[in-house]
Amino acid sequence: MPVKRITSSDVARAAGVSRATVSFVLNDKPGMRITEETRRRVLEAARDLDYRPHASARSLAAGRSDVVLLAIPDLPIGAGISRFVEELATALAAYGLTLVTHLAAAHGRPLPDVCAAVDASVVVGFSSFDQDTVQVLRRAGADLVLPTDTEGAAPMWHVGRLQAEHLISRGHRRLGYALPGHPAFRHMAGERLQGATDACAKAGLEPPVTLTVHLEVASAAQAITAWREQAVTGVCAFNDETALAVLAGLHEHGLTIPGDMAVVGADDIPTARLAAPPLTTVCWDLHDVARHRAETIVTSLAGGGQAAQHPGVSADASTNPHVLQRSST
Structure with missing residues (x-):
């Protein structure tokens, strides 16, 4: 028999409160008059039931999802790309964002379909998205698409x-x-x-x-x-x-x-x-590249405009690529 998914209604019943109160507590809504005792009961009930908010519920509460979709082009995935993905996932996690990857080489669902399926608020690429693609991704639910032709991913x-x-x-x-x-x-x-x-x-x-x-x-x-x-x-x-x-x-x-x-x-x-x-x-310092990319995403989502661009693994000169001298030269 399949295990029933725990819902906010289950948490509300266990805590003896309304679903609205559960939402206020778990989403830490400002300005709500909720006693510490009520807050404690809700948090304990959520913990005891191992409750995890559904993505759509989180999106509704926050006004957007916490998913960032990284479009990896049809390239062999070597050590450089793998490390960048790890660094970006870590940098985004510090801001409460979750990285999901889409491999073009897998020849599965088109990127806009994946964007809609995972409810991504942000789509990030290794190279520029043309304006037609940007519009399709926005219609699929993305609030932010980086980089675009107007910004320009830096040449290699x-x-x-x-x-x-x-x-x-x-x-x-x-x-x-x-x-x-x-x-x-x-x-x-x-x-x-x-x-x-x-x-x-x-x-x-x-x-x-x-x-x-x-x-x-x-x-x-x-x-x-x-x-x-x-x-x-x-x-x-x-x-x-x-x-x-x-x-x-x-x-x-x-x-x-x-x-x-x-x-x-x-x-x-x-x-x-x-x-x-x-x-x-x-x-390159991929840790720095990923950190700046995460900062750009967070700043843009907050409506503060876009910070200095670091589009992808091999970004522009601002990422300071340099020659690391060893014995082969």
């Missing part, structure tokens, strides 16, 4: 620029760029490559020699051969996983790092520091 070119500038500052005059093999990263990789290309142009150098490196030793070794033929001495890799593949290709050729070729990755995944040699990478 900062990453490639920092990588190339770092290698150039260490004397490398011919650079390579390792594109990821996964097609879902194509747009992001293009922006990062553009940053590296701009840095080379600013230094009076040729554009990076661009090759696709799959997460396989054979693919990486083939790329190393091609780069060596074109006198490449420093490689910017799309991310740390791709950079680790490049390191494996260098080891396959018996080359020294960074003596024969230097490599710099991006995202500072946990295994980057365990590579041989430890991987130089571009990183």
